[in-house]
Amino acid sequence: MSAGFVLDxxxxxxxxxxxxxxxxxRTAFAAVVAFVAYGLVLALAWVRLAAVxxxxxxxxxxxxxxxxxxxxxxxxxxxxxxxxSELPSAGLRAAxxxxxxxxxxxxxxxxxAAAEPAPTLAPLxxxxxxxxxxxxxxxxxxxxxxxxxxxxxKVVLLAGLLGVWSLAPDRLWxxxxxxxLRARGAAPRDGALGLLARLLPPIGIVVGVYLVWxxxxxxxxxxxxxxxxxxxxxxARMAGFVDAPAVSDRRLRAALVAGPLAFFAVGLLGFAWADxxxxxxxxxxxxxxxxxxxxMTISVAATLALLLAGPPARGPESRG
Amino acid sequence: xxxxxxxxxxxxxxxxxxxxxxxVQPHPLRKIVAFNVFxxxxxxxxxxxxxxxxxxxxxxxxxxHAMVITGIVVAFVSTALAVALLLRLxxxxxxxxxxxxxxxxxxxxxxx
Numbered sequence: 001m002s003a004g005f006v007l008d009x010x011x012x013x014x015x016x017x018x019x020x021x022x023x024x025x026r027t028a029f030a031a032v033v034a035f036v037a038y039g040l041v042l043a044l045a046w047v048r049l050a051a052v053x054x055x056x057x058x059x060x061x062x063x064x065x066x067x068x069x070x071x072x073x074x075x076x077x078x079x080x081x082x083x084x085s086e087l088p089s090a091g092l093r094a095a096x097x098x099x100x101x102x103x104x105x106x107x108x109x110x111x112x113a114a115a116e117p118a119p120t121l122a123p124l125x126x127x128x129x130x131x132x133x134x135x136x137x138x139x140x141x142x143x144x145x146x147x148x149x150x151x152x153x154k155v156v157l158l159a160g161l162l163g164v165w166s167l168a169p170d171r172l173w174x175x176x177x178x179x180x181l182r183a184r185g186a187a188p189r190d191g192a193l194g195l196l197a198r199l200l201p202p203i204g205i206v207v208g209v210y211l212v213w214x215x216x217x218x219x220x221x222x223x224x225x226x227x228x229x230x231x232x233x234x235x236a237r238m239a240g241f242v243d244a245p246a247v248s249d250r251r252l253r254a255a256l257v258a259g260p261l262a263f264f265a266v267g268l269l270g271f272a273w274a275d276x277x278x279x280x281x282x283x284x285x286x287x288x289x290x291x292x293x294x295x296m297t298i299s300v301a302a303t304l305a306l307l308l309a310g311p312p313a314r315g316p317e318s319r320g
Numbered sequence: 321x322x323x324x325x326x327x328x329x330x331x332x333x334x335x336x337x338x339x340x341x342x343x344v345q346p347h348p349l350r351k352i353v354a355f356n357v358f359x360x361x362x363x364x365x366x367x368x369x370x371x372x373x374x375x376x377x378x379x380x381x382x383x384x385h386a387m388v389i390t391g392i393v394v395a396f397v398s399t400a401l402a403v404a405l406l407l408r409l410x411x412x413x414x415x416x417x418x419x420x421x422x423x424x425x426x427x428x429x430x431x432x
Contacts, residue, residue: 008323012330019334019357023341028349035353042360045327049367050379057389061396069353072403076349079416086346086419096343104336107365111328120373121383127376137378141386153390160397164404223393307400310407 008048014041028073028080036066052219053138056211060227067234068308133286135217142221143289147278151267154260154296157303161256165247168311174248177309178237197239204232212297216286222293226300233305244309252302259299263292328368334361348406348416352399359395363388 018041021034039062046055088096125137125145132140142150168175212225236242245252266288270279280288338358342351366384373381410416 005323005326008326012326015330016333016337019337019360022353022357023337023345023350028347028353031350031353035356038357038360042364045330045364046367048323049327049364049371050374051367051370051385051388054363054367054385054388054392057392061392065356065396065399068400068403069349072349072407075407076347076410076416079410079414080347082415083347083350083417086417088344088346093344096340099343100336100340103339104332107332107335107361108329111325111332111365111368114328114369114372118369118372120375120381122373122375122378122381125376125382126378137382138385138389141383142389146383146386149387149390153393156394157397160401163401167404167408221389223389304396307397310404 011041011044011048015045028076029070032066032069032073035069036062039063039066053136053215053221053224056219056221056224057227060224060231063231064227064234064304064308067231131282131285132280132289133216133283134289136215136219138219139215139221139289143292144280144285147263147267151260151263151278154263154300157300157307158256158260161303161307164307164311166311168247168313172312172315174246175312175314176246177244177306177312178314193235193239197235197241201232201236204228204235208232208297208301212293215293216289222297223300226297227304229297229301230304230308233301234308237305237309244306247306247312252306255298255302256306257299259292259296262295266292324368324371327364327371331361331364331368334358334364337361346417348409348418349403351418352402352406356395356399359391363391366391 015038018034018038022031022038025031025034039058043055043059043062046052046058087093122137125141128145129135129137129140132144134140134144208225208228210225211220211228212222213220215221215225233242237244266280267278270277273281273284335358338354338356338361341354342358345351345354366388367380370381370384370388371379373384375381406416
């Protein structure tokens with residue numbers, strides 16, 4: 001048994017342990033804390049599965065999901081006791097456990113009886129990679145071969161944000177998300193949060209931009225980079241250094257749609273200069289991909305940050 | 321047993337744990353957490369398929385990786401939307417429950 005396999009066994013055992021914690025914890029807060037740990041261990045598992053790009057995404061998105069869920073758990077704490085009385089009966093729980101055991105057995109059977117040799121697109125990817133001028137096949141898959149998936153994913157991001165915004169009551173439409181800045185007086189500016197919010201963003205912004213730029217040839221990506229940029233903004237906002245923009249702000253709206261619009265524009269131009277929608281002309285793939293990725297990074301970072309901020313909670317008139 | 325198989329079996333367990341929590345936990349926030357645990361397990365099953373597809377000098381098939389990245393993003397958006405819906409429900413009713421009460425149930429009072 002090699003050292004690598006022992007490490008894999010430890011990671012797998014940890015995954016099951018923290019997942020159990022996220023499901024069975026006594027309070028929602030404890031469950032969310034276990035879930036954040038689950039995201040981190042999952043990122044380790046992705047590295048062990050030779051998927052560094054996915055690991056970066058999991059780690060970055062896991063942090064954002066953690067912030068979102070922790071804030072919700074704090075807001076919903078008073079409602080937890082009432083929910084406990086709605087726990088299904090022991091019989092129903094046993095039936096659910098049986099159903100889940102069947103699902104686990106089915107998935108395990110799929111894993112154990114997988115086709116041999118395993119189906120793969122890797123040789124095709126290796127053959128097509130030089131045509132894109134990229135060194136990272138995952139970036140090539142995201143922005144060239146499966147660009148339509150990535151384009152639609154950005155549209156889903158915007159649709160999700162519209163969904164969140166539409167939950168605002170009518171009178172608050174056009175206002176700013178979240179509570180008013182607390183840091184007018186002696187708020188956390190001077191505490192540990194204030195220190196972190198001063199220290200981390202310069203580093204985080206460099207790391208975020210680096211991840212976008214390096215993704216052409218190394219693990220990274222526009223999405224992973226924008227997640228880190230969004231996290232930096234969230235940190236500064238939590239410490240009270242910046243306020244969320246009003247959702248009716250035209251510059252904000254422009255930043256949100258710039259990425260998808262650039263993506264659509266390049267895609268449509270594919271009809272004129274190449275074989276069709278989202279096709280790149282020979283030798284132009286890399287510059288066009290960069291032209292898509294830069295506005296996309298801005299749009300995705302803004303969308304993620306505003307998804308975390310939630311629907312407008314202060315009216316457009318209030319300055320508070 | 322190969323590492324990929326080990327992670328595959330682990331992922332099957334994770335998916336089952338998540339599904340169980342989604343069905344059994346009554347609090348909607350716990351359901352959202354459980355659904356994300358479930359999703360993580362499903363993604364790893366796909367990641368195992370990608371790892372087994374190592375060929376042509378790549379340690380894993382890159383195309384499933386790109387699709388999992390897209391999946392993680394969509395899962396985050398869905399989670400954010402679900403949390404926003406839940407917080408609005410809580411703001412409107414003062415409760416966080418998915419139970420379909422008959423009209424007038426609030427007047428009877430159920431401990432909220």
